[in-house]
Amino acid sequence: MAKKLDKVEVVTVGVGWTGGIIAAELAKAGYQVLGLERGKETSLDDYNQIKDELKYNPRNEMMNDLSDATLTFRNNFDTEALPIRDNGNLRIGKDTGGGGSHWAAQYHRYFPYDYEIYSKTVERYGKDKIPEGMTIQDWGITYDEIEPYYDKFEKMAGISGEEDPFGPQRSNPYPTPPMKDVPITKMFKKAAKNLGYHPLTLASATLSESYENPDGQRINACQYCAFCYSHGCQFGAKSDPIITVIPTAQETNNFELRTNANVTRILYEDGKAKGVLYTDTRTGEEFEQPADVVVMTSYTFNNVRLLLLSEIGTPYNPKTGEGVIGKNFCDHHVADGASNAVGFFNEKKFNLYMGAGGLGAIFYDLAADNFDHSDVDFIHGGVARITQGGSGAISHNPVPKGTPTWGREFKEKSLFYANRMLNVNFMFAVMPYRDNYLDLDPNYTDRSGDPLIRVTFDFKDQEHNLLKYGRDVCADVMKEMGADIIEPSEDVDHISGSFIFQHSSGGAIMGSSPETSAVNNYSQMWDVDNLFVVGASAFPHFSSANPTGTVGAMAYRAAEGIEEFLKNGGGQLVEAKDAKANT
């Protein structure tokens, strides 16, 4: 029997970026917030042995332990889903800070086109441009409406960047100037310009200079030390919930962080969330935590799994297209299924062992609807970029195709090319389809017997076409950069169940109607007024670039909505619209 605890005003399930933002904003406003975190509490002191590639990369120190629960995966209905067993193939942040601690800190806003993708596509190209089975829909919010929340996130995180001629309109410049230009970003920019593109320095949350945010938290200047992606920042120079929003919440004395607390159910009765049920991961004890407002701030898979396990909302049915929980799952697959071109330079060496997760150059000319798609066999597009994240000695063994993967020749060439291989990558948008979705697995469970989340996902023609288009662009840029050997990526028949970049979305999507979406544009459940589901689980499709900026913006907007909800004593914050209008 679960022990019943005293009620709190707000409980968050997970304390990463979204949980941290909700906690900080509501605690500042005087509400009592409890953050339940499955992992342990982390601080900068935990990062002082961070320059250890084995521990943090192949051994995934900052990623979820899968021994209790994972996801199951299949490409289509006709296959039985099997569990992803190796924790190297499902990398999700595990302690306080979550993915916001180990991220590469590359920063993007999504485009006006993203928010009204259905309407704008139909308006410009007609309905026939959208292939059968593609379930794009408007997000129930416009770019102009969400812009102030991007601004808020950027000021909190101190984002470093420069104005983009192709970028969406900004109300303010970036809080800090862009990162340094380095030899490879200069080469990339020159080559891209020669080809008629408009490159710029990649915006980043590894900061170009020391910055104090509006909450009084200090983020230091990036030291380009290379132990960045998959690692926490020892210098406190990468925006991370544990040095920003979590301490901001804690300083109010209105926030309690409770770690080792694994939430197993949202308690739901008479159309209301009553609180959550959680287990202490150390002792196995069960607790019932009542709350006025429950905020799901876990990762995409867990947000959706807990809704399904708690029987909240109508599960999506891919056969009929009805229901919403689990709908429009997308994964920004950048492991296999990458669109890129690598270049080997026989006469030039680069300091590739140096770098920062957010150090790079990019162009947006081919993203969203920034060019006319009348004559191409896809919608949306991608961003071409080069990054210098700092090549680890273990993970970086580049050899040209045809080289053996071990033995004398491999050793010789991998040593020779270790500092002579560059990669131009095209990150492209991934569209939702009727038969790409999430549900509960019928066969596999966690240790307590609860079903795992099941992922049914594959690329469709749109993604294959975009992959090929992008890699040709990358190869052109690489040629212009002067590489001696250029190898464009190869397409794959089917996407693997390797989720290594924490770029998964959908399953509890945002929209303007309860018939077609799970949450309104404050991330409030249509069906349950006091339940908010925040994060990339709300994206109706995955845009071309990294998700954190948009996740952060949505979290700030959700925080505002929760405050209004608490002030008003409940109710829906948004009036539902007719489902037919924008899907």
Add this chain to the structure above:
Amino acid sequence: MVDDKDKNKNVDANQEEDSGRRKFLKNAGVFTGGVVGAGFLGGVIGHNWWDDSDSATETKTSPDFSEARIFFNRREDFNVLSWATERIFPEDDNGPGAILLGVPYFIDKQLAGSWGKNADDYMLGPFKDGEQTQGFQSPLNRGEIFIQGIREINKVSNKKFKASFPELEEDQQNEVLMMFENGEVDLKNVSSTRFFGLLRQATLEGAYADPLYGGNRNMDGWRMKEFPGAQSAYINEIEEEEFIKMDPISLSDYNK
């Protein structure tokens, strides 16, 4: 034209083809496929590969107490493992191979720990063979896969060449390993390709991980790769056009 700027002078130590150290090892049979005991493999190690002095080859000032086996109970298993890693990452003109880098001891320690036991992986059944895209589904942990694979390497060697794996010539050893890589050997509950993939991965990890794990001895893996290890920061060098060679440092430098 490559412009190497030497930041630290002591990087380009003697890299001549036949240093005294290598002669010693060759004479001792380490690189010619002679039968080598694990005690010997442990005993030859301890100095910079590029150190050409006699003392480097013949005396050993402070014993490394961490060089003993935890996971591999059987000496023969460890010898087979050692030679398999050496074939994957052989000694050459660039510098030491897996054995001199301590890779076999690295792998022994890794298999004895949580990685070898798949402690962070989902290991609940049922186990079924799936599609390629569904990842590995073996009920065996990495330690069990290594033991089975290593013993099978020896069996295949004996069958094909009438000698144990450590006794084979380099080409023969490569031929055996290629059979595993290509999935031509039957193992129980795991493919030989998966076993070989793990072996390859662990070998590279042992060559390039921080020396605190027992491989990458003397940071020589990093030196070969011109990787400077756990340097504090590069903010003063990141904009340099020329390649910068630095003497590596390890995490032990942060614990003094």
